[in-house]
Amino acid sequence: SQQGEEDPQALSIQEGENATMNCSYKTSINNLQWYRQNSGRGLVHLILIRSNEREKHSGRLRVTLDTSKKSSSLLITASRAADTASYFCATDANDYKLSFGAGTTVTVRA
Amino acid sequence: DAGVIQSPRHEVTEMGQEVTLRCKPISGHDYLFWYRQTMMRGLELLIYFNNNVPIDDSGMPEDRFSAKMPNASFSTLKIQPSEPRDSAVYFCASTDNPTDTQYFGPGTRLTVL
Numbered sequence: 001s002q003q004g005e006e007d008p009q010a011l012s013i014q015e016g017e018n019a020t021m022n023c024s025y026k027t028s029i030n031n032l033q034w035y036r037q038n039s040g041r042g043l044v045h046l047i048l049i050r051s052n053e054r055e056k057h058s059g060r061l062r063v064t065l066d067t068s069k070k071s072s073s074l075l076i077t078a079s080r081a082a083d084t085a086s087y088f089c090a091t092d093a094n095d096y097k098l099s100f101g102a103g104t105t106v107t108v109r110a
Numbered sequence: 111d112a113g114v115i116q117s118p119r120h121e122v123t124e125m126g127q128e129v130t131l132r133c134k135p136i137s138g139h140d141y142l143f144w145y146r147q148t149m150m151r152g153l154e155l156l157i158y159f160n161n162n163v164p165i166d167d168s169g170m171p172e173d174r175f176s177a178k179m180p181n182a183s184f185s186t187l188k189i190q191p192s193e194p195r196d197s198a199v200y201f202c203a204s205t206d207n208p209t210d211t212q213y214f215g216p217g218t219r220l221t222v223l
Binding site: 030041100 | 153
Protein backbone atom coordinates (compact mmCIF):
# COMPACT_ATOMS: atom_id res chain seq x y z
CA SER A 1 0.00 0.00 0.00
CA GLN A 2 1.14 3.58 -0.58
CA GLN A 3 2.26 5.45 2.50
CA GLY A 4 2.87 8.77 0.81
CA GLU A 5 0.41 10.79 -1.23
CA GLU A 6 1.59 13.60 -3.47
CA ASP A 7 -0.36 16.70 -4.25
CA PRO A 8 -1.08 17.94 -6.85
CA GLN A 9 -1.26 14.97 -9.21
CA ALA A 10 -0.15 17.18 -12.08
CA LEU A 11 1.45 20.60 -12.41
CA SER A 12 2.13 22.72 -15.48
CA ILE A 13 4.35 25.78 -15.20
CA GLN A 14 6.29 28.19 -17.38
CA GLU A 15 10.05 27.89 -17.62
CA GLY A 16 11.65 30.02 -14.93
CA GLU A 17 8.76 29.67 -12.50
CA ASN A 18 8.93 27.74 -9.26
CA ALA A 19 7.22 24.38 -8.80
CA THR A 20 5.96 23.20 -5.44
CA MET A 21 4.59 19.78 -4.65
CA ASN A 22 3.55 18.22 -1.38
CA CYS A 23 3.65 14.79 0.16
CA SER A 24 1.61 13.53 3.08
CA TYR A 25 2.21 10.26 4.87
CA LYS A 26 0.48 8.25 7.55
CA THR A 27 2.91 6.66 10.00
CA SER A 28 6.10 7.82 11.72
CA ILE A 29 9.21 7.69 9.56
CA ASN A 30 12.99 7.53 9.78
CA ASN A 31 13.47 9.60 6.69
CA LEU A 32 11.71 10.86 3.59
CA GLN A 33 13.21 10.84 0.12
CA TRP A 34 12.27 12.48 -3.16
CA TYR A 35 12.90 10.81 -6.49
CA ARG A 36 12.48 11.97 -10.08
CA GLN A 37 11.39 9.79 -12.98
CA ASN A 38 11.75 10.95 -16.55
CA SER A 39 9.40 9.36 -19.05
CA GLY A 40 10.41 5.77 -19.78
CA ARG A 41 13.31 5.81 -17.34
CA GLY A 42 14.14 4.60 -13.86
CA LEU A 43 13.87 6.66 -10.70
CA VAL A 44 16.69 8.98 -9.75
CA HIS A 45 17.28 10.00 -6.16
CA LEU A 46 17.08 13.75 -5.56
CA ILE A 47 17.29 14.38 -1.86
CA LEU A 48 16.83 12.71 1.54
CA ILE A 49 15.64 14.45 4.67
CA ARG A 50 15.80 12.74 8.05
CA SER A 51 13.05 12.86 10.62
CA ASN A 52 15.07 15.22 12.85
CA GLU A 53 15.64 17.72 10.03
CA ARG A 54 13.22 20.44 9.01
CA GLU A 55 14.69 21.78 5.79
CA LYS A 56 17.30 20.74 3.28
CA HIS A 57 18.68 22.27 0.10
CA SER A 58 20.37 20.78 -2.94
CA GLY A 59 21.03 23.10 -5.86
CA ARG A 60 17.65 24.39 -7.04
CA LEU A 61 15.78 21.97 -4.77
CA ARG A 62 14.42 22.78 -1.34
CA VAL A 63 12.72 20.17 0.79
CA THR A 64 10.87 20.74 4.03
CA LEU A 65 9.59 18.21 6.52
CA ASP A 66 6.95 18.71 9.17
CA THR A 67 6.70 15.53 11.22
CA SER A 68 3.87 16.95 13.35
CA LYS A 69 1.74 17.28 10.22
CA LYS A 70 3.26 14.22 8.57
CA SER A 71 3.98 16.20 5.45
CA SER A 72 6.83 17.28 3.22
CA SER A 73 7.19 19.69 0.35
CA LEU A 74 9.56 19.83 -2.61
CA LEU A 75 10.27 23.17 -4.22
CA ILE A 76 12.06 23.44 -7.55
CA THR A 77 13.18 26.99 -8.20
CA ALA A 78 13.74 28.58 -11.60
CA SER A 79 12.37 25.56 -13.42
CA ARG A 80 13.82 24.37 -16.73
CA ALA A 81 12.41 22.22 -19.50
CA ALA A 82 14.67 19.41 -18.26
CA ASP A 83 12.74 19.38 -14.97
CA THR A 84 9.74 17.92 -16.81
CA ALA A 85 9.25 14.58 -15.06
CA SER A 86 7.27 12.77 -12.39
CA TYR A 87 8.32 13.34 -8.80
CA PHE A 88 7.78 10.79 -6.05
CA CYS A 89 8.15 10.94 -2.32
CA ALA A 90 9.21 7.77 -0.52
CA THR A 91 9.13 7.05 3.17
CA ASP A 92 11.15 4.61 5.23
CA ALA A 93 9.33 3.41 8.32
CA ASN A 94 11.68 1.13 10.27
CA ASP A 95 11.60 -1.87 7.99
CA TYR A 96 14.08 -0.93 5.22
CA LYS A 97 11.21 -0.88 2.74
CA LEU A 98 10.52 2.32 0.87
CA SER A 99 6.87 3.16 0.32
CA PHE A 100 6.28 5.41 -2.69
CA GLY A 101 3.46 7.82 -3.36
CA ALA A 102 1.57 8.05 -6.64
CA GLY A 103 3.70 10.94 -7.85
CA THR A 104 3.28 14.46 -9.19
CA THR A 105 3.73 14.94 -12.93
CA VAL A 106 5.43 18.24 -13.66
CA THR A 107 5.42 19.80 -17.11
CA VAL A 108 7.64 22.82 -17.72
CA ARG A 109 6.58 24.83 -20.76
CA ALA A 110 9.23 26.66 -22.74
CA ASP B 111 30.30 2.17 -12.19
CA ALA B 112 27.70 1.39 -14.86
CA GLY B 113 24.83 1.60 -12.41
CA VAL B 114 22.13 -1.04 -11.99
CA ILE B 115 21.74 -3.04 -15.16
CA GLN B 116 18.50 -4.72 -16.16
CA SER B 117 17.69 -6.95 -19.08
CA PRO B 118 15.80 -7.16 -21.25
CA ARG B 119 14.58 -3.56 -21.53
CA HIS B 120 11.41 -4.66 -23.27
CA GLU B 121 9.67 -8.02 -23.27
CA VAL B 122 6.55 -8.99 -25.14
CA THR B 123 5.19 -12.44 -24.53
CA GLU B 124 1.99 -14.40 -24.72
CA MET B 125 -0.16 -15.44 -21.82
CA GLY B 126 1.03 -18.66 -20.25
CA GLN B 127 4.67 -18.22 -21.20
CA GLU B 128 7.52 -18.05 -18.68
CA VAL B 129 9.23 -14.69 -18.31
CA THR B 130 12.60 -14.09 -16.68
CA LEU B 131 13.82 -10.62 -15.82
CA ARG B 132 17.44 -10.04 -14.89
CA CYS B 133 19.26 -7.54 -12.72
CA LYS B 134 22.89 -6.77 -11.96
CA PRO B 135 23.22 -4.50 -8.91
CA ILE B 136 25.94 -1.94 -8.34
CA SER B 137 29.10 -3.65 -7.13
CA GLY B 138 29.40 -3.52 -3.36
CA HIS B 139 25.70 -3.03 -2.75
CA ASP B 140 24.37 -5.81 -0.57
CA TYR B 141 20.69 -4.87 -0.71
CA LEU B 142 18.64 -5.54 -3.83
CA PHE B 143 15.00 -4.64 -4.37
CA TRP B 144 12.48 -5.61 -7.05
CA TYR B 145 9.60 -3.19 -7.74
CA ARG B 146 6.65 -3.21 -10.11
CA GLN B 147 5.14 0.00 -11.51
CA THR B 148 1.65 0.25 -13.02
CA MET B 149 -0.69 3.14 -13.60
CA MET B 150 -3.29 1.61 -11.31
CA ARG B 151 -1.12 0.66 -8.34
CA GLY B 152 1.92 2.90 -8.68
CA LEU B 153 5.30 1.63 -7.54
CA GLU B 154 5.11 -1.50 -5.40
CA LEU B 155 7.91 -3.35 -3.65
CA LEU B 156 7.81 -7.03 -4.54
CA ILE B 157 10.78 -8.49 -2.68
CA TYR B 158 14.16 -7.50 -1.31
CA PHE B 159 17.41 -9.33 -0.62
CA ASN B 160 20.26 -8.72 1.78
CA ASN B 161 23.53 -10.53 1.11
CA ASN B 162 21.75 -12.67 -1.47
CA VAL B 163 19.13 -13.86 1.03
CA PRO B 164 15.44 -12.97 0.52
CA ILE B 165 14.37 -10.91 3.52
CA ASP B 166 10.83 -9.85 2.72
CA ASP B 167 8.73 -11.25 -0.11
CA SER B 168 5.37 -10.09 1.21
CA GLY B 169 4.85 -7.97 -1.88
CA MET B 170 5.10 -10.88 -4.31
CA PRO B 171 1.58 -11.06 -5.73
CA GLU B 172 1.20 -14.77 -6.32
CA ASP B 173 3.01 -18.07 -6.43
CA ARG B 174 3.51 -17.46 -10.12
CA PHE B 175 6.20 -14.98 -9.13
CA SER B 176 9.58 -16.09 -7.83
CA ALA B 177 12.90 -14.32 -7.33
CA LYS B 178 16.42 -15.56 -6.77
CA MET B 179 19.80 -14.08 -6.10
CA PRO B 180 22.41 -16.79 -6.69
CA ASN B 181 25.31 -14.42 -6.09
CA ALA B 182 26.07 -10.82 -5.20
CA SER B 183 26.07 -9.65 -8.80
CA PHE B 184 22.94 -11.23 -10.23
CA SER B 185 19.25 -11.58 -9.49
CA THR B 186 16.27 -12.87 -11.44
CA LEU B 187 12.54 -12.33 -11.21
CA LYS B 188 10.54 -15.08 -12.87
CA ILE B 189 6.86 -15.18 -13.74
CA GLN B 190 5.45 -18.57 -14.66
CA PRO B 191 2.90 -18.68 -16.17
CA SER B 192 2.52 -15.06 -17.17
CA GLU B 193 -0.87 -13.34 -17.41
CA PRO B 194 -1.96 -10.07 -19.09
CA ARG B 195 -2.38 -8.42 -15.67
CA ASP B 196 1.35 -8.87 -15.09
CA SER B 197 2.00 -6.24 -17.76
CA ALA B 198 3.99 -3.48 -16.03
CA VAL B 199 7.42 -1.95 -15.74
CA TYR B 200 9.64 -3.93 -13.38
CA PHE B 201 12.49 -2.11 -11.66
CA CYS B 202 15.47 -3.41 -9.79
CA ALA B 203 17.24 -1.19 -7.26
CA SER B 204 20.29 -1.63 -5.07
CA THR B 205 21.90 0.11 -2.13
CA ASP B 206 24.61 -0.36 0.49
CA ASN B 207 22.48 1.38 3.10
CA PRO B 208 18.81 0.43 3.20
CA THR B 209 17.88 3.61 5.06
CA ASP B 210 19.47 5.79 2.40
CA THR B 211 19.44 6.24 -1.37
CA GLN B 212 18.31 3.40 -3.58
CA TYR B 213 19.77 3.28 -7.08
CA PHE B 214 17.30 2.19 -9.72
CA GLY B 215 17.88 0.40 -12.97
CA PRO B 216 16.22 1.53 -16.22
CA GLY B 217 13.44 -1.03 -15.85
CA THR B 218 12.00 -3.82 -17.97
CA ARG B 219 8.72 -3.04 -19.70
CA LEU B 220 6.76 -6.30 -19.80
CA THR B 221 3.75 -6.77 -22.03
CA VAL B 222 1.79 -10.00 -21.75
CA LEU B 223 -0.66 -10.50 -24.60
